[in-house]
Amino acid sequence: MARARLLRPLARRGGWQPRAVLLVALVWVLLWDRLSLGNVVNGLILGVVITRLFPLPAIGYRGRLHPLPLLALVGRFLLYLVRSSVEVAWVVLRPGPLPPSSVIEVPLRTGSELYLTLVATVVGLEPGSTVIEARRTAGVLFVHVLGAGDDDARERAREKVLSVERSVVRAVGNEQEIAACAGGHDDRGAMTTGGTR
Structure with missing residues (x-):
């Protein structure tokens, strides 16, 4: 029931969106590669215009930040990053054909778009x-x-994605979401693709 509530089409946010305005202004300043009063003011104006014309959808978030699990998530990500980089380098540099790869389907246990986005970002950044x-x-x-x-x-690989989801929810979720993430998962199929050098 809670999952169905979270997966309903999201309403568009109206009104003032200060965080989105600041984010657009930051991107604007970074694109110009120079911090100046004019760039900051233009970025803020652009942010207001963009957020009024294209308001972001509301994101249902009832969690809170947990500092220690957040540090553990960052540390785990850095460990995965180093280990995955070594593994990918070995696969690329060793002689012979590339090992077969797969596309796996991973149903997440939380229904939140926020967690879906965070998990996809962490998983996608790993080599x-x-x-x-x-x-x-x-x-x-x-x-x-x-x-x-x-x-x-x-x-x-599927369990690794689900463990990333657990770490993300422990870092920024609430007690019910953390409990939901601790449960099992249903197995789905995977499509295998061959690799050739």
């Missing part, structure tokens, strides 16, 4: 894995995983 599709209404990620050619490797 060797690419999120190729995210289905908001179903809460499902499709991830291309390098070197996941058999069932065991696909299951390990």
